[in-house]
Amino acid sequence: MKPTFKLKINGKAFAVQAHPLERLLDVLREQCGLSGTKEGCGEGECGACSVLLNGELVNSCLVPIAQAAGAAVLTVEGLASKSLSALQKSFLEHGGAQCGICTPGMLIAASALLKTSRRPNEKKVREALAGNLCRCTGYQNIVESVVGAHKESR
Amino acid sequence: MKKRTPKAIGRVVPRKEGRAKVTGEAKYIDDINRDDLWHGATIRSSVARGSIRKITFDPKIPWKEFCVVTAKDIPGKNVVALIEGDQPLLAETRIEHPEEPVLLIAHPNKEMVTRARATIQIEYAAAAAVLDFEKSDTVFKSYSVNKGDVDSVFRRKDVTIVEETYFTGAQEQLYIEMNGVIAQASSQTGVTVWGSMQCPYYVHKALKALFQLPDDRVRVIQTETGGGFGGKEEYPSMIAGHAALLAWKCGHPVKLIYDRAEDMAATTKRHPSRTRHRTAVDKNGKLLAVEIDFLLDGGAYVTLSPVVLSRGTIHAAGPYLCDNVRVQSRVVKTNTPPHGAFRGFGAPQSLFAVEKHMDRIARVVGVAPEEIRRRNFLKTGGMTATSQVIQQKLDLSGLLDKALKKSNWKTKREKFLKHNKTSKIKKGLGLATFLHGAGFTGSGERVLASKVAVEGTEKGTIRVLTANTEIGQGTNTIFAQVVSDALKIPYEWVEVAQPDTARVPNSGPTVASRTCMIVGKLVERAALELEGKLIDSGLLEKNGEPSQFRKALVQYRKKYGELKGFAEYIQPSHVNWDDQLYRGDAYGAFAWAAYIAEVSVDTVTYCCTVDRFTAVQEVGRVVHPLLAEGQIIGGVTQGIGYALYERVVWKDGRMANNSLTNYIIPTSVDTPTIDVIFLEEPYEPGPGGAKGIGELPLDGPAPAILNAIENALGVEVNHIPLLPEDLLRVCEAGR
Ligand code: FES
Numbered sequence: 001m002k003p004t005f006k007l008k009i010n011g012k013a014f015a016v017q018a019h020p021l022e023r024l025l026d027v028l029r030e031q032c033g034l035s036g037t038k039e040g041c042g043e044g045e046c047g048a049c050s051v052l053l054n055g056e057l058v059n060s061c062l063v064p065i066a067q068a069a070g071a072a073v074l075t076v077e078g079l080a081s082k083s084l085s086a087l088q089k090s091f092l093e094h095g096g097a098q099c100g101i102c103t104p105g106m107l108i109a110a111s112a113l114l115k116t117s118r119r120p121n122e123k124k125v126r127e128a129l130a131g132n133l134c135r136c137t138g139y140q141n142i143v144e145s146v147v148g149a150h151k152e153s154r
Numbered sequence: 155m156k157k158r159t160p161k162a163i164g165r166v167v168p169r170k171e172g173r174a175k176v177t178g179e180a181k182y183i184d185d186i187n188r189d190d191l192w193h194g195a196t197i198r199s200s201v202a203r204g205s206i207r208k209i210t211f212d213p214k215i216p217w218k219e220f221c222v223v224t225a226k227d228i229p230g231k232n233v234v235a236l237i238e239g240d241q242p243l244l245a246e247t248r249i250e251h252p253e254e255p256v257l258l259i260a261h262p263n264k265e266m267v268t269r270a271r272a273t274i275q276i277e278y279a280a281a282a283a284v285l286d287f288e289k290s291d292t293v294f295k296s297y298s299v300n301k302g303d304v305d306s307v308f309r310r311k312d313v314t315i316v317e318e319t320y321f322t323g324a325q326e327q328l329y330i331e332m333n334g335v336i337a338q339a340s341s342q343t344g345v346t347v348w349g350s351m352q353c354p355y356y357v358h359k360a361l362k363a364l365f366q367l368p369d370d371r372v373r374v375i376q377t378e379t380g381g382g383f384g385g386k387e388e389y390p391s392m393i394a395g396h397a398a399l400l401a402w403k404c405g406h407p408v409k410l411i412y413d414r415a416e417d418m419a420a421t422t423k424r425h426p427s428r429t430r431h432r433t434a435v436d437k438n439g440k441l442l443a444v445e446i447d448f449l450l451d452g453g454a455y456v457t458l459s460p461v462v463l464s465r466g467t468i469h470a471a472g473p474y475l476c477d478n479v480r481v482q483s484r485v486v487k488t489n490t491p492p493h494g495a496f497r498g499f500g501a502p503q504s505l506f507a508v509e510k511h512m513d514r515i516a517r518v519v520g521v522a523p524e525e526i527r528r529r530n531f532l533k534t535g536g537m538t539a540t541s542q543v544i545q546q547k548l549d550l551s552g553l554l555d556k557a558l559k560k561s562n563w564k565t566k567r568e569k570f571l572k573h574n575k576t577s578k579i580k581k582g583l584g585l586a587t588f589l590h591g592a593g594f595t596g597s598g599e600r601v602l603a604s605k606v607a608v609e610g611t612e613k614g615t616i617r618v619l620t621a622n623t624e625i626g627q628g629t630n631t632i633f634a635q636v637v638s639d640a641l642k643i644p645y646e647w648v649e650v651a652q653p654d655t656a657r658v659p660n661s662g663p664t665v666a667s668r669t670c671m672i673v674g675k676l677v678e679r680a681a682l683e684l685e686g687k688l689i690d691s692g693l694l695e696k697n698g699e700p701s702q703f704r705k706a707l708v709q710y711r712k713k714y715g716e717l718k719g720f721a722e723y724i725q726p727s728h729v730n731w732d733d734q735l736y737r738g739d740a741y742g743a744f745a746w747a748a749y750i751a752e753v754s755v756d757t758v759t760y761c762c763t764v765d766r767f768t769a770v771q772e773v774g775r776v777v778h779p780l781l782a783e784g785q786i787i788g789g790v791t792q793g794i795g796y797a798l799y800e801r802v803v804w805k806d807g808r809m810a811n812n813s814l815t816n817y818i819i820p821t822s823v824d825t826p827t828i829d830v831i832f833l834e835e836p837y838e839p840g841p842g843g844a845k846g847i848g849e850l851p852l853d854g855p856a857p858a859i860l861n862a863i864e865n866a867l868g869v870e871v872n873h874i875p876l877l878p879e880d881l882l883r884v885c886e887a888g889r
């Protein structure tokens with residue numbers, strides 16, 4: 001029998017049965033129906049699988065579910081409430097998403113930054129997103145999306 | 155007064171599928187799950203060349219629960235149908251490259267698949283492999299372009315001859331979503347495949363041959379695709395075939411998704427190249443004769459190599475006027491996985507060489523790099539290497555001036571000269587001017603004869619039906635813009651159907667910078683045809699308001715049912731191409747550009763950084779400024795990677811660094827601010843005046859960056875990728 005792990009994902013309680021070493025990424029995608037979190041490498045290099053674990057930015061492909069027991073997890077599906085978040089709107093306005101596969105991870109990494117720094121400058125944003133690979137955009141419009149996000153929140 | 159709908163073309167309208175992408179709702183292939191799915195895996199060869207002697211299945215694995223497919227299970231032809239049909243879908247006995255698919259397994263449980271996969275042993279009788287493409291004598295395809303009389307110029311005594319050889323390496327497309335498909339198949343129902351791909355009808359054609367099925371028994375549906383860049387042009391035919399064979403045999407739908415390591419090791423990359431230039435110039439640097447020998451490494455099978463070679467050949471002489479040109483090109487076989495389509499498609503290789511060579515000529519003659527180009531630029535009425543007369547208005551000097559000004563070229567070059575005398579960080583500026591033809595080459599579009607349709611919905615809105623895929627570049631959005639303007643209805647009233655071969659006509663592949671210019675124009679014509687039918691029915695007056703259009707459409711649907719407009723490609727009368735002589739109008743239109751890179755080179759670590767980048771281009775009318783800018787910035791960034799970061803390490807024909815830890819692409823901190831400027835010269839045969847744009851930005855960055863490094867260090871570097879260790883070697887050799 002696989003053990004049960006309880007965790008809160010996007011504010012909702014989940015109890016999942018899984019091998020303790022199963023990746024949080026797979027639990028989210030396959031058991032919780034949250035396929036917004038993507039796999040780009042499976043080895044901690046691309047950031048497509050980024051989620052917040054108790055508010056901290058992690059690569060969910062490197063987190064065994066046992067480590068997430070009892071934790072609060074935020075995925076891309078938790079960013080919008082009734083309407084899109086300011087950050088999401090800003091991505092739409094500035095062309096931050098092209099093929100969209102890196103977008104969930106970018107949004108999560110950016111929201112981690114915006115929690116500590118409400119109006120980050122370009123340099124700060126570039127540094128904060130350095131662990132998230134994008135092959136489409138050349139980053140510039142993503143950076144502008146994050147820099148411009150505070151304007152959307154008005 | 156007639157109410158006006160604001161024009162959609164030229165305006166930043168919201169990306170059609172943008173919302174789904176920022177909420178995580180967009181469904182990529184691996185996001186689709188069904189309870190009855192089996193999971194597939196591909197067992198591949200570990201040697202570069204040889205024959206299979208024996209395959210051993212570990213008795214500890216419950217093989218009865220598995221589905222195992224070999225070449226013998228193929229109902230039709232064991233080929234990936236594309237151009238030559240020389241590539242088997244599964245090796246029978248002969249192995250031609252590492253990672254060649256040999257057998258397929260599937261099981262309902264993913265972990266079981268992973269476990270079983272590692273236990274299968276294949277023994278080979280190895281044979282000598284050809285791994286150095288310069289030494290290969292198996293030629294897949296060759297071309298020769300001739301203009302004027304090169305030899306008599308080279309015999310002259312009063313000319314200066316400039317010669318050099320240039321090299322480019324392989325490059326991985328590295329879309330962030332790996333290749334993947336789901337297949338469902340049976341002899342009763344036929345074959346259906348969902349997947350990440352650029353060209354549903356390529357997959358359709360391949361599956362028909364593989365299963366010997368008629369058109370209507372094969373269905374291919376593109377799911378949201380996380381990047382392609384050419385890497386999902388031909389390869390999806392292979393993976394779709396594999397999944398379909400498993401599904402056919404086991405009777406369950408099969409999901410086959412590569413992990414990053416497999417995707418990098420087994421799928422296509424950009425062709426490595428070697429280009430030799432021999433040029434005769436007069437004392438002012440005017441090009442008198444140009445001789446180019448262009449060689450590509452094709453890998454083990456022909457696949458798309460002839461077409462890649464063709465584009466590289468046609469672009470090899472750059473945007474310059476010369477009366478005497480000879481380009482000879484070949485693509486040869488080696489025992490590595492086949493190289494394939496990658497944004498730019500042969501042009502980044504040959505343009506790298508010519509743009510490096512122009513700087514070399516400038517040095518030999520003793521004029522500035524911008525000046526050597528100015529003295530040789532093509533102009534309206536001038537003839538390209540393939541003797542295509544440039545009909546459109548063309549002002550490359552103006553384009554170059556814009557780039558020089560924006561980058562502050564003159565002032566900075568002088569400033570850097572002083573700065574470099576005293577600093578360990580050397581700075582430099584380099585440029586490249588180039589062109590990129592939009593659409594298929596020569597007679598290609600005529601042969602493709604693409605078809606599109608648009609249909610009116612019951613709600614009075616319009617749905618666009620094409621096989622062209624949204625892979626991040628904005629297909630959905632620009633097609634909707636084109637229809638919106640053609641019918642003068644709001645952009646929001648237009649949607650674009652998911653490409654599904656059972657529902658959309660074959661509008662050709664999503665490649666070659668053709669989607670906007672070629673297919674976009676067809677979409678415009680189809681929309682107008684639909685409007686014509688509405689007017690003919692008497693339900694709509696000419697020049698009616700949007701609301702009247704909508705009302706008329708709803709009425710039409712109620713009265714007569716379906717309403718569709720169609721269009722099929724017609725070659726513009728100005729395009730004439732001779733396939734035998736390789737002469738004539740290679741492309742309906744070219745995009746033109748001048749790119750400038752500003753770099754710093756640390757002479758302690760030999761690290762090169764691009765500090766700023768200027769990209770000025772003329773791409774016809776810009777349909778969507780934000781998407782267009784995104785295409786340029788993204789392409790330039792891939793070009794920066796091509797030049798400075800991305801090295802495929804080959805070991806016995808196999809990619810040894812097949813992981814994101816060891817194959818480095820630019821990150822947000824490696825990427826400079828990229829200034830993008832568009833000059834617009836509307837091209838009448840394109841929708842709203844647009845030309846192609848997608849591939850152009852990959853052509854210029856590598857030569858511009860290397861020219862900048864030379865400017866910074868004063869040493870010549872003629873190969874990419876240029877990693878710190880390579881630059882160190884060059885500098886030490888020069889000492
Ligand atoms: S999938 Fe987790 S970092 Fe790439």
Ligand code: FES
Pocket residue numbers: 096097098099100101102103133134135136137330380381626
């Ligand atoms: S938008 Fe495609 S990888 Fe970032």
